Each structure stands twice: as structure tokens, then as C-alpha cells.
Amino acid sequence: MKLDKKDQQLLNALQDNARTSVSELAQSVSLSDTPCLRRIKKLESANVISGYHAAINPKAVDLNVSVYAFVRLNQNSVAAAEQFEQQVEKLEHVLECSVISGSYDYLLKIIAADLESYESFVKHKLGSIDCIANIESTVVLKQAFTKRHLPLA
Structure with a gap:
């Protein structure tokens, strides 16, 4: 459009x-x-406007830790990718899932109450997905800013 x-x-x-x-x-x-x-x-x-929502401060609802997790699948196949994406979409703590280039297949943005909660999430939920070969996590120490306003011409 x-x-x-x-x-x-x-x-x-x-x-x-x-x-x-x-x-x-x-x-x-x-x-x-x-x-x-x-x-x-x-x-x-035309799906230019895809929805309306309230922006909620994560810390106000006790979600204090943001983590970016790099995920590598155990095989590079359509079936493994579809299985992974379907299972990850069901995990409420995963806010974003992006297919990326490089040595990892996916980048996930995950939110949790604290580091212990994140560790439990990785061990019991994310880590239980069969097609995952490797997960590498990067904890956000401070969110300097977040832009939600897209730069329209």
C-alpha cells in the first residue's frame, strides 16, 4: 500500500x-x-495498522529482567524451524522471536521476574524443546531507551 x-x-x-x-x-x-x-x-x-494496545511498564508488574537468547537448532530444516516457532510462540515470556543470520538461527527477547525465574524458564520450558542444540543468553543490564514510534517519512 x-x-x-x-x-x-x-x-x-x-x-x-x-x-x-x-x-x-x-x-x-x-x-x-x-x-x-x-x-x-x-x-x-491493509494491515498497516496491525492493532492497538496499552504499553505496560514491565517493572510495574514485577518483570524486572530482560534477556536476549541466541538459539541454534540441531538441524537446519523446515520441519525443525516450524516445530521450534510453534512451540516458542506458546511461551508467554518470549516477547519476540526473530530468524537471524550468522552462527545462530534465532534471537529471542525474553522477560522474567528475576534471574532465577529466567533460569527455571530455560531449564523447564525453552530447554525442553527437542530441536534446540544450543542456547546462549545475554542479560540486559539497563534498558537505555525503547522506541515504539516508527520513522515514517
Whole structure:
């Protein structure tokens, strides 16, 4: 989908505050309510807008440790990749799963209450997935910043 300037302005406004009313959005991009709502629905239908959510502070809900885990599968096959991805998607502490290049196959972003919880997660959940050959973890000492606002032209 080709985005025009109004679409980009709408997306930027929604990234700043997804709870902004249609009237406020329309006013901010110099449209009336109906055409603005039509554009939003079109962006949703085209999956440019994939959803709306609340950003929750992990520490406020006792999730104090972030870990990046590099995972190597025991075989480089479609079946092993599909099995791994299906099983990892079910693990609620895994926030992101990315296929990567290099000596590892996947990079996982995992959140836990503390290091003991993470160790238990690796031993009892992640480590129990049969197709994993190796897991290497890197603990985040401090999150300097997180950007959620995509740079739209």
C-alpha cells in the first residue's frame, strides 16, 4: 500500500496516542471526521495498522529482567524451524522471536521476574524443546531507551 502524506500524518498521530478520538485525529491532519475514519479503516484493512494496545511498564508488574537468547537448532530444516516457532510462540515470556543470520538461527527477547525465574524458564520450558542444540543468553543490564514510534517519512 502506498502511503500519502495524510496517511503518514495519521499514523504518526496514532503512534503518539492511539486513544486519540477520530475528531481530534481529523483536525490534526486537516480532514473531516468521515474521510479520516475511512482512511483509518483502509490502513487497518491493509494491515498497516496491525492493532492497538496499552504499553505496560514491565517493572510495574514485577518483570524486572530482560534477556536476549541466541538459539541454534540441531538441524537446519523446515520441519525443525516450524516445530521450534510453534512451540516458542506458546511461551508467554518470549516477547519476540526473530530468524537471524550468522552462527545462530534465532534471537529471542525474553522477560522474567528475576534471574532465577529466567533460569527455571530455560531449564523447564525453552530447554525442553527437542530441536534446540544450543542456547546462549545475554542479560540486559539497563534498558537505555525503547522506541515504539516508527520513522515514517
